[in-house]
Amino acid sequence: xxxxxxxxxxxxxxxxxxxxxxxxxxxxxxxxxxxxxxxxxxxxxxxxxxxxxxxxxxxxxxxxxxxxxxxxxxxxxxxxxxxxxxxxxxxxxxxxxxxxxxxxxxxxxxxxxxxxxxxxxxxxxxxxxxxxxxxxxxxxxxxxxxxxxxxxxxxxxxxxxxxxxxxxxxxxxxxxxxxxxxxxxxxxxxxxxxxxxxxxxxxxxxxxxxxxxxxxxxxxxxxxxxxxxxxxxxxxxxxxxxxxxxxxxxxxxxxxxxxxxxxxxxxxxxxxxxxxxxxxxxxxxxxxxxxxxxxxxxxxxxxxxxxxxxxxxxxxxxx
Amino acid sequence: xxxxxxxxxxxxxxxxxxxxxxxxxxxxxxxxxxxxxxxxxxxxxxxxxxxxxxxxxxxxxxxxxxxxxxxxxxxxxxxxxxxxxxxxxxxxxxxxxxxxxxxxxxxxxxxxxxxxxxxxxxxxxxxxxxxxxxxxxxxxxxxxxxxxxxxxxxxxxxxxxxxxxxxxxxxxxxxxxxxxxxxxxxxxxxxxxxxxxxxxxxxxxxxxxxxxxxxxxxxxxxxxxxxxxxxxxxxxxxxxxxxxxxxxxxxxxxxxxx
Numbered sequence: 001x002x003x004x005x006x007x008x009x010x011x012x013x014x015x016x017x018x019x020x021x022x023x024x025x026x027x028x029x030x031x032x033x034x035x036x037x038x039x040x041x042x043x044x045x046x047x048x049x050x051x052x053x054x055x056x057x058x059x060x061x062x063x064x065x066x067x068x069x070x071x072x073x074x075x076x077x078x079x080x081x082x083x084x085x086x087x088x089x090x091x092x093x094x095x096x097x098x099x100x101x102x103x104x105x106x107x108x109x110x111x112x113x114x115x116x117x118x119x120x121x122x123x124x125x126x127x128x129x130x131x132x133x134x135x136x137x138x139x140x141x142x143x144x145x146x147x148x149x150x151x152x153x154x155x156x157x158x159x160x161x162x163x164x165x166x167x168x169x170x171x172x173x174x175x176x177x178x179x180x181x182x183x184x185x186x187x188x189x190x191x192x193x194x195x196x197x198x199x200x201x202x203x204x205x206x207x208x209x210x211x212x213x214x215x216x217x218x219x220x221x222x223x224x225x226x227x228x229x230x231x232x233x234x235x236x237x238x239x240x241x242x243x244x245x246x247x248x249x250x251x252x253x254x255x256x257x258x259x260x261x262x263x264x265x266x267x268x269x270x271x272x273x274x275x276x277x278x279x280x281x282x283x284x285x286x287x288x289x290x291x292x293x294x295x296x297x298x299x300x301x302x303x304x305x306x307x308x309x310x311x312x313x314x315x316x317x318x319x
Numbered sequence: 320x321x322x323x324x325x326x327x328x329x330x331x332x333x334x335x336x337x338x339x340x341x342x343x344x345x346x347x348x349x350x351x352x353x354x355x356x357x358x359x360x361x362x363x364x365x366x367x368x369x370x371x372x373x374x375x376x377x378x379x380x381x382x383x384x385x386x387x388x389x390x391x392x393x394x395x396x397x398x399x400x401x402x403x404x405x406x407x408x409x410x411x412x413x414x415x416x417x418x419x420x421x422x423x424x425x426x427x428x429x430x431x432x433x434x435x436x437x438x439x440x441x442x443x444x445x446x447x448x449x450x451x452x453x454x455x456x457x458x459x460x461x462x463x464x465x466x467x468x469x470x471x472x473x474x475x476x477x478x479x480x481x482x483x484x485x486x487x488x489x490x491x492x493x494x495x496x497x498x499x500x501x502x503x504x505x506x507x508x509x510x511x512x513x514x515x516x517x518x519x520x521x522x523x524x525x526x527x528x529x530x531x532x533x534x535x536x537x538x539x540x541x542x543x544x545x546x547x548x549x550x551x552x553x554x555x556x557x558x559x560x561x562x563x564x565x566x567x568x569x570x571x572x573x574x575x576x577x
Binding site: 133212221 | 375412414432
């Protein structure tokens with residue numbers, strides 16, 4: 001039998017009948033080789049345990065948040081007026097009313113944000129990946145990096161300085177949308193960029209070789225191929241801004257009424273509704289409303305995610 | 320439909336690097352011309368200059384003249400997009416559009432250039448697929464994704480896609496190097512049929528393939544790595560493989576190097 005199997009056996013001290021290559025030291029080498037097997041197995045187990053532990057640790061806050069919010073907020077969602085009413089003439093310690101004003105407001109504001117940010121973001125990414133060369137592209141890429149690091153409250157202050165201080169306009173839902181645009185653009189640019197880079201160059205060449213102009217290639221081949229990935233990126237952006245509160249504090253003061261006009265006056269949103277009731281947590285009615293609004297916000301993001309995934313699925317590259 | 324290509328004294332550069340130097344040759348219409356030579360000798364690069372695809376790579380440019388019958392491909396007024404509509408290309412790896420069905424892949428070149436008439440498209444898709452010997456295999460699943468076909472079928476799909484825009488010339492850049500022998504045979508048969516209608520230029524690493532499919536063969540070589548590639552000689556395929564006039568060609572085809 002081979003010397004290797006013998007020295008791996010339980011009788012580790014047994015001398016092999018042929019001297020392994022390397023002469024006298026060979027036995028030691030074999031013994032050392034024996035060890036790494038066990039060491040590797042131990043390392044494997046340790047790594048597995050650490051990994052699962054880290055995973056569990058990461059899941060704790062998520063599960064905790066979800067269970068808390070669901071437990072405390074779910075009965076509000078079943079109340080008669082939650083999906084239809086607003087908070088008009090309802091004081092902090094009154095029960096009743098609904099969140100429809102804030103749901104509509106949040107959707108409208110984020111819708112406006114998406115409408116502005118998505119074309120800008122996607123076109124920027126297309127420029128960076130398909131056209132941009134040299135200094136300008138590097139400068140833009142750098143700016144996007146900076147933009148993605150801007151604290152949301154600073155974005156809010158900036159828009160306040162532009163819209164209210166410089167142009168003398170009133171605070172409004174639209175002003176808040178503009179601040180959210182600043183937060184959403186870098187998310188969309190970065191994710192779209194990654195998706196466009198994943199489109200194989202062979203597809204572009206195939207299209208050019210058919211005598212298709214570059215812009216048609218970009219629109220009909222490149223963007224089309226990356227479409228489902230781009231949708232995912234847009235969703236990330238929407239999720240990022242939907243719960244954003246700081247710019248709203250500055251730009252879109254809360255109202256308990258229905259207010260569908262984005263351009264004039266106070267504007268109701270779910271984060272601001274949460275913020276409103278947060279101050280009166282001692283009152284059961286306010287606490288209830290706050291958790292209800294929190295759960296509604298989570299559900300809204302979830303719903304948009306599901307819709308986006310369905311859309312992406314039906315447009316995904318078919319295998 | 321086929322046209323003659325006349326190349327005179329062509330240099331190809333990528334940035335400041337001279338990739339190909341001093342190529343002059345004629346490609347006869349309705350025939351198959353094969354480019355052979357060791358890796359890096361510039362045969363693919365030269366091929367791409369015949370429909371200006373080298374310009375897709377940043378820094379790619381040429382000096383010299385390429386005439387397609389009486390059209391100068393590099394005239395200032397010539398749009399590269401127009402050139403590529405006249406001179407089609409099939410690539411090394413089959414590259415059907417992954418988001419499109421078999422039908423849409425073949426129709427892509429026309430649709431993306433604005434042809435919408437369903438009847439016209441139907442007709443061209445059918446004739447192109449028949450032309451690429453693929454019709455019988457796919458006629459019942461035209462709406463299935465093109466990426467679901469086998470490698471050899473995908474390559475024939477790409478050929479169908481290329482001939483759907485009715486080019487004058489068809490360039491093939493190692494079209495069989497990613498395929499198994501059976502699919503290779505299918506493509507070679509197809510090339511034999513296509514040469515009745517098109518001018519075909521094929522780059523191949525496989526000398527037997529060049530001997531099998533081509534009427535004329537051009538041998539490219541380079542002196543050393545980093546030096547530009549050159550055309551050593553171009554002649555009838557039988558002559559190149561039996562009695563070449565250059566020693567380097569003789570050495571290459573007899574397997575002494577490369």
